Amino acid sequence: MTDQEADGERLTTREAAERLGVKPETVYAYVSRGQLSSRRDPAGRGSTFDAKEVDALVRKGRREPSAGSDVTQRIRTGITLIDKDRYYFRGVDATELARHYGYEEIADWLWTGTMRAGVRFTAPGEPLAAARRAVDALPAHSGSTDRLRVAAIAAAVADPLRFDLDREAVLGSARTLIPTLVDALPVAGRPHRGEARLAQRLWTRLTPAQPDEPSLRVLDMALSLLIDHDLAASTLAVRVAASARAHPYAVVSAGLGALEGPLHGAASGLAHRMLAEVLERDSAAAVVSDHLRAGRRVPGLGHRLYPGRDPRAVALFGALEELPGARPALEAAREVEATTARHVELHANVDLALAVLSVASGMPAEAGETVFAVARTAGWIAHALEEYEERPLRMRPSGHYNGPRPPRPLP
Structure with missing residues (x-):
């Protein structure tokens, strides 16, 4: 740190939190993420923060989304990562x-x-x-x-x-x-x-x-x-x-x-009803054909986030194979997947696996x-x-108005 930076304005945790519009504990969360740096107060009364860094973080939080984007496309999260055909x-x-x-x-x-x-x-x-x-x-x-x-x-x-x-x-x-x-x-x-x-x-x-x-x-x-x-x-x-x-x-x-x-959430219910019909008619081909003829997607197949197999379905199907009572529903699900694959390669997703569980266990759709x-x-x-822990009300994208231009007469 240069002498000039050392002599700059320093903020207490409370002052930094007020300037950022967050709770004091969130200030330390910013530090742990590398978004702020802190230094012990020489008087031993806690941490202090560079005012310029805090102000830069405030400006970053208030910055309007660029054209063609919105705040929902810039949500930071450390919970789930989806990477190819796996998730963490x-x-x-x-x-x-x-x-x-x-x-x-x-x-x-x-x-x-x-x-x-x-x-x-x-x-x-x-x-x-x-x-x-x-x-x-x-x-x-x-x-x-x-x-x-x-x-x-x-x-x-x-x-x-x-x-x-x-x-x-x-x-x-x-x-x-x-x-x-x-x-x-x-x-x-x-x-x-x-x-x-x-x-x-x-x-x-x-x-x-x-x-x-x-x-x-x-x-x-x-x-x-x-x-x-x-x-x-x-x-x-x-x-x-x-x-x-x-x-x-x-x-x-x-x-x-x-x-x-x-x-x-309701997608698994559609897959349940389809599997029940396959078991009743003993024909996946007939049921799949009826769906396609009516212009409906075959439920329980494909996922926009996975180019290959849905890892949730793979894991759940593996567990279902250990249940003897699930065998008929499992075979019906595999028939549906195989029948559809003749025309387009769509793999079973977790909704179809849930449907196997519900059909095999006597649960409602x-x-x-x-x-x-x-x-x-x-x-x-x-x-x-x-x-x-984020700035309040940041989920406020601006609408693109495409209605009549004012002024307009009273209706």
């Missing part, structure tokens, strides 16, 4: 994580960076009771995502501390919200009591069939594989909500709203969507934690 959570192969750890362990590690073996998420009494009352009041034909959204809202109302966005408070909300969503769903089978892992409790909400340990392991793997997948539509909605400093429950509600579209939503909640929380 914080640099670790996500499929290997799913093979060696449970959903709750991976979720907690993704949030904190610490792997706690055997960690369990439990729902507190009052928010769970409120969520169950709200879900029970819905019409019988309500879908699972309807129930999850209502449960999230009811749990939020029962939590007076939901507006506390300090990191530990958000983590506490996350660890209770996910089990609340699961335990608020209607029971289809014999419920598990006590400290059962989340996959066990979710299974009883999806099917009356009694699970064996291999089946529960497959469901737990499915949850783990689906925790996050970069900036999917629902995750982008979550980041926008978190940028506006919405609390964790509202952030999850935003994600659930975007997830419900047929091109996102929307079960895959439920698994997807519960699993992705952990990823949404991870993205919210990242966004809470």
